[in-house]
Amino acid sequence: MTSQNAKVLFSLGAEAVGSLKDGANFKKNPEDGKCYIIYKDKSIDVLKACKNQCKHQGGLFIKDIEDLDGRTVKCTKHNWKLNVSTMKYVNPPDSFLQDELEVEILDDGGLQLVELSPVDPWLADPREPEELQEGEVKVTYITHACMELQFGETRFMFDPWLKGPAFARGWWLLHEPPADAMDRLCSADLIYISHMHSDHLRYLEQSQVPLTNINVVPFGVWQKVNEHLRFMILMDGVHPELDTCLIVEYKGHMILNTVDCTRPNGGKLPNNVDLMMSDFAGGASGFPMTFFGGKYTDSWKETFIKNERVKLLNYKSALVKSLEPKIYCPFAGYFVEAHPSDR
Template sequence: MKKKYQQFQELCCLCPCFLELKCLVGVVFLDAMTSQKAKTVLTLNAEAVDSLKDGINFKKSPEDGKCYIIYKNSDGLRACKNQCKHQGGVFIKDIEDLDGRTVKCTKHNWKLNVSSMKYVNPPDSFLQDELEVEILEDGGLQLVELSPVDPWLADPREPQELQEGEVKVTYLTHACMELQLGQKRFMFDPWLKGPAFARGWWLLHEPPADSMDRLCAADLIYISHMHSDHLSYPTLRDLAERRPDVPIYVGDTSRPVFWYLEQSKVKLTNINVVPFGVWQNIDEHLRFMILMDGVHPEMDTCIIVEYKGHMILNTVDCTRPNGGRLPEKVDLMMSDFAGGASGFPMTFCGGKYSDSWKADFIKNERKKLLNYKATLVRSLQPKIYCPFAGYFVEAHPSDRYIKETNHKNSAEDLNALINKFAPEIKTWTPKPGAVLDLGLALKDPNNR
C-alpha cells in the first residue's frame, strides 16, 4: 500500500501542491483511494450573503438544481441539504413555527429545527447532517460537504478489557502527549524546546527531563499541523540527529505540513502523508485515523487513535473538527481550551482599539470559546476529557504588554463548566509528567 515518493512525483504533477512537495526527501504518501473528501456544493457571492435574512433561507444551486437550507442568527450560519432523513422529502417553511427555526417535510410532515439541526418530529430522534459554512475573503461563502461524514464507523471493533499499565497517557507539555498503547509509543505534536512563532510563544511548562529521550524512543509521531507550536523545528532538529527514520504521520492537507523541510536542513527520512478518514493499521490492536478541520481543511487536522476497540480523540486546535461530526462516547477526548492564540487585537492600537475595547473583545471571545468547548464535550459524552494544547506564554520581555493583557481561559475553568453540566464526564487537568492509566480510569474514574 505504501508508495515511494519518487512514484508520487507523477501523481503530484496533477496536484496544485506539487511545487511545494516535489523537492521533499523521505516524504511518503499513503494510499488515498478511499479517503474522506471535501466537496463544495454551493457557492454564494458577497451580495447573496448580504441578502441572507435572519432565520431560515432556502437556496438552490444553479449548477445542479440541488436545494439547501441556511440558517442565520447572531451566532453565525448553519447549513444543511434540503433533504429529509426519512425518505428524502423536501422541506418547506413550517407555518406553525412562530420562532422561524423549523422546517416541515412535504412528504410525511417530519419537522427539523435548523437552529439546532435536530428533528423535533419525531421528537428526540435524528440529527440532520450539517454542511460546513466557509466564509470567503471576498465576503462570499461556500457550503462544503464531507464524505463520508463518519469514516471511523468502517470496520468497527468491540472494546476489549484493558489491563493495568497497558494504555498510559503521559502529558509532556503544551500539545505534546505520549500514548503508550501496548508495546507501541505514540507521540503527539512534540514542541519540547525553543520558542514558537519566531519568539512570540514560549512553553509555559518545562517538559519532563526525559522528554527528548521519550520522543526519540517513539514508534510513531503525529503532527497535527504546520504551526510552530506543533511542528517545532528546534525539537525536530534534535530528533533527526538521533532518530532520523522515526515514522512521522501528517494529514494530506493542501498546504503541506512539511513545506519547509528542505530549507530547514532537518533530515527526517520517514514522513508519511496520510489520507483523511482512513484507518491506518499499525498492528493487530492499534490503528489511527486523521480527520480534517471543517473551518481550515487546508491546514488543520485532528486524530482518532484506537487500541483494542478503545478510542482516544484528540481534536488539537481544530476550530470545527471534521465539520462537527465526531465519534461519541470515546474513552478519552482531548482538545485545546485557552484562546488568545491570535495577535488580534492586542497588537493593534489607535482608532477603536482602546485598551477597554480590546479587553472587552477578548473577554467575549474567550467566553464564546469556553462555551463552545463545553457544549462540544457535553454533546460527545467522552468518558474522560482532558483540556491541553494551550500552555504557552508570551514570555519575551518585548511582549510584556501582550502577556499582561492577552488573558486566556484556564483548563480548570473549562473543566468546572463541564463538571457542572455533565458531571458524568470525568475531567483530567494534567501537569507535565502526569500519567493517566486508561484501563484503571475506565474501571474506576477516580483511580487514574
C-alpha cells in the same frame, strides 16, 4: 428516489430548470437563505451542484470574470477559485475537492439538490472493546499540546513543541518538559503533527533528527499500525486548510484528540469515547491583539479577550456534554507570552 441517508437541500421547478444557462448558475433558497451553485454543460447533458461556500474559510463564491466559459467561480474572501465542472480548486491548485451534491431530476422536469449522509468514517470496520491489562495503555502529558500515548510496546507522540520559543519568540513554554522528553520523541514509533503552527512542531524544526518516513494521511480513513492499533485523521470544519484532529483506537478503545480545531470534522464526532482531549485556551499573537491605535485600545482588547474566552469555554463545554466521553482532558494551551500585547 431519495435514500434514507440523504437530505434534500433545495428544489427547482421545471421552468427554472429550463432557464439554467451553460456554466455556473447561482441560486438561493428563499426558505433558509442558503446558497448553491448549479453547473450546466448542455453539450454533454451534465448538471453538477455544490454549496456556495468556499472550503478555505467559508466565503461566498461569485462569477469569475476572467473565465469566459463560466466554469470557474471566485471566492469573495481570499480570491480562491473553484472549477465547478470538476469540483477542483484551481487557485491554489491541488488544495481541495469541493463536496458535490447529488442532482436528482424529478418526473415533472424539476430537480432537487440532495446531500448524502455517509456513515461516520470511524464506524467503518467496527471492533469490540477488548479487556486491557493494568498499565497496558499510558497517557503522559509532556508540555503544551505534546502528549505521549503508549499502547503496549508502541509509543505515539503528539505535536512536539519541546524547546525554545514559538511564533517569532512570542510564545514560550509554561511547563518545562521532562528531562527525557527529547529521547522519548526520538524513539517514538509515530509522531502526529496536527498542523503547521510552530507551537506544534517547534522541536522538529530545530532538531537534527532525520525524519525518513513522513506520511500525509487522507482524511476519514483508518490507518493500521499493527493488529491492535489504528488511527484516523479528521479535518477541521472551519479551517480545513489548517487544522486537523485525531482518533486513535487500541483494541476497540477510542481516544479522541481535537487539538486546536475550531469545529472538528464539522461538529460530527464519535460519542462515548474512552478519552477525549482538547485545547482549552485560544491563540494569541495575532489580529487584533497586535494592532495598535483606533478602536484597539487596551480596554477594547480586554473586553474582546474576555468575550472570546467565554465563547470558547461555552463551546468546549457544549461539545463535551454532547459527546459524553468517559474521561475528558483539556490539556493544550499552557504557554506564556513575551509581550503584553499578546496577552
